Amino acid sequence: MITLTVNDTVHELDLDPRTSLLDALRDHLALTGTKKGCDHGQCGACTVLVNGRRINSCLTLAIMHEGDAVTTIEGLGTPEALHPMQASFLDHDGFQCGYCTPGQIVSALGMLDEFRAGWPSHVSESLDGGTELSDEEISERMSGNICRCSAYPNIVHAIRAARDERADKGESEERT
Amino acid sequence: MREFAYSRAGDLEEAGRLAEEQAGRFIAGGTNLLDLMKLEVETPKALVDVSRLPLGEISPTEDGGLRIGAMVTNADLAADQTVRRDYPVLSRALLAGASGQLRNKATTGGNLLQRTRCYYFYETSAPCNKRNPGSGCAALDGFNRIHAILGTSDQCIATHPSDMAVAMLALDASVETRLPDGGSRTIALKNFHRLPGQTPEVESNLQPGELITSVVLPPPPKGRHIYRKVRDRASYAFALVSVAAIVAVENGKIASARLAFGGLAHKPWRDRAVEEALIGQEPSEALFEEAADLLLKEAAGHGHNDFKIPLGRRTLIAVLSEATKEAAQ
Numbered sequence: 001m002i003t004l005t006v007n008d009t010v011h012e013l014d015l016d017p018r019t020s021l022l023d024a025l026r027d028h029l030a031l032t033g034t035k036k037g038c039d040h041g042q043c044g045a046c047t048v049l050v051n052g053r054r055i056n057s058c059l060t061l062a063i064m065h066e067g068d069a070v071t072t073i074e075g076l077g078t079p080e081a082l083h084p085m086q087a088s089f090l091d092h093d094g095f096q097c098g099y100c101t102p103g104q105i106v107s108a109l110g111m112l113d114e115f116r117a118g119w120p121s122h123v124s125e126s127l128d129g130g131t132e133l134s135d136e137e138i139s140e141r142m143s144g145n146i147c148r149c150s151a152y153p154n155i156v157h158a159i160r161a162a163r164d165e166r167a168d169k170g171e172s173e174e175r176t
Numbered sequence: 177m178r179e180f181a182y183s184r185a186g187d188l189e190e191a192g193r194l195a196e197e198q199a200g201r202f203i204a205g206g207t208n209l210l211d212l213m214k215l216e217v218e219t220p221k222a223l224v225d226v227s228r229l230p231l232g233e234i235s236p237t238e239d240g241g242l243r244i245g246a247m248v249t250n251a252d253l254a255a256d257q258t259v260r261r262d263y264p265v266l267s268r269a270l271l272a273g274a275s276g277q278l279r280n281k282a283t284t285g286g287n288l289l290q291r292t293r294c295y296y297f298y299e300t301s302a303p304c305n306k307r308n309p310g311s312g313c314a315a316l317d318g319f320n321r322i323h324a325i326l327g328t329s330d331q332c333i334a335t336h337p338s339d340m341a342v343a344m345l346a347l348d349a350s351v352e353t354r355l356p357d358g359g360s361r362t363i364a365l366k367n368f369h370r371l372p373g374q375t376p377e378v379e380s381n382l383q384p385g386e387l388i389t390s391v392v393l394p395p396p397p398k399g400r401h402i403y404r405k406v407r408d409r410a411s412y413a414f415a416l417v418s419v420a421a422i423v424a425v426e427n428g429k430i431a432s433a434r435l436a437f438g439g440l441a442h443k444p445w446r447d448r449a450v451e452e453a454l455i456g457q458e459p460s461e462a463l464f465e466e467a468a469d470l471l472l473k474e475a476a477g478h479g480h481n482d483f484k485i486p487l488g489r490r491t492l493i494a495v496l497s498e499a500t501k502e503a504a505q
Contacts, residue, residue, distance in 0.1 A: 017182035040211050053280045059207045063182055119255040122271040127260040143411035144275025
């Protein structure tokens with residue numbers, strides 16, 4: 001038996017060691033918001049937060065995450081009370097088929113935390129962290145999330161708007 | 177995925193013992209190993225989870241260098257303030273690699289040990305001397321656009337995919353390990369990876385059960401730090417050619433030059449003859465052409481990857497021009 005903490009709920013699971021974190025979420029906890037796209041870490045549809053960091057849940061074993069805090073799309077908002085990033089994807093039409101959307105949203109939240117921590121990116125002019133979050137920066141930092149419908153322009157708009165809204169409100173942490 | 181026994185090591189001693197008892201493979205970030213296990217390219221009987229070992233620190237060394245714990249993630253290493261300030265070529269190389277999600281999981285030790293992305297290594301129905309020694313190399317007469325042009329053999333023309341290791345090679349890094357008998361040793365990174373020769377399945381000089389504990393960087397070298405990566409798309413792709421360069425110009429002449437290359441060979445590539453040809457010389461297009469000639473004099477394409485010879489030439493010349501630009505003005 002392993003203990004897995006997902007969206008602040010502790011679960012006891014009897015898992016084959018081969019079970020990926022993604023399969024544990026979908027097949028054992030019925031948290032099917034996290035999607036399986038490629039299952040090889042290339043598309044980002046399976047993105048979740050582990051201890052606040054975004055990772056590909058398909059490329060890690062559930063058994064390696066005992067004691068970690070896993071956050072999935074289900075842990076962000078509800079249909080009645082959307083997380084601001086979820087609302088922003090709706091407002092800006094940041095999807096077509098929607099399959100990559102949970103991964104995009106979770107990845108965007110992890111990405112914004114990385115940006116606020118001052119992490120540079122491949123396209124940052126300087127490594128000193130004093131960069132603006134331009135559309136080019138958002139695209140580079142989100143390159144681990146593929147959208148088969150190519151809704152990229154509106155995904156960038158949605159992320160930028162959610163980030164601007166949070167900056168306007170002066171909120172530092174809204175996930176929890 | 178084939179079945180395996182899983183165990184988590186509580187300390188280094190236990191990691192060594194478990195690996196020896198079970199003939200197991202170490203797993204840390206797992207981003208490459210698990211991918212290969214899903215395809216059954218890798219079929220370990222046992223995995224020893226070393227991800228929670230206390231090897232996650234970045235700390236100064238006594239001589240002014242930096243010790244990077246093997247479990248430091250690629251993301252944390254790229255963002256580390258000391259690395260950004262003193263070893264920018266390493267931050268740039270890391271940020272040019274993989275995706276945000278993968279960099280959050282991939283570790284320093286694991287990055288060094290990642291396997292090639294040769295299509296035929298991944299395709300279990302194809303011959304591959306690296307995956308199945310003695311079966312042949314499908315890349316030699318197959319699709320070989322991403323393959324090596326230097327240091328190849330008639331057994332294997334695969335490339336090493338790491339960006340991080342290319343920058344570390346330019347920085348003269350060394351690898352610290354724990355041996356199965358409890359001892360430790362230090363391996364210069366230039367002696368860590370191997371050329372394919374007749375045994376392409378052996379990619380590093382680690383012994384079975386030997387665990388990377390840290391990578392040590394010497395004191396930061398002076399000069400411009402540049403990492404230039406040429407790839408098929410703007411982000412999240414492996415290098416066709418990459419160059420890590422640390423070049424210092426003093427009194428109008430090149431005082432020091434450290435150059436390492438990715439995408440060209442079975443291991444991160446460094447050629448001292450190229451560096452020596454530059455040192456003491458005034459920067460010029462003709463000098464850079466000469467350096468490129470030296471780098472590529474033994475280069476051989478295999479059809480689809482012939483373009484890497486002119487691409488490697490142009491990339492090196494562009495990087496050297498950029499590195500010496502201010503001094504030339």
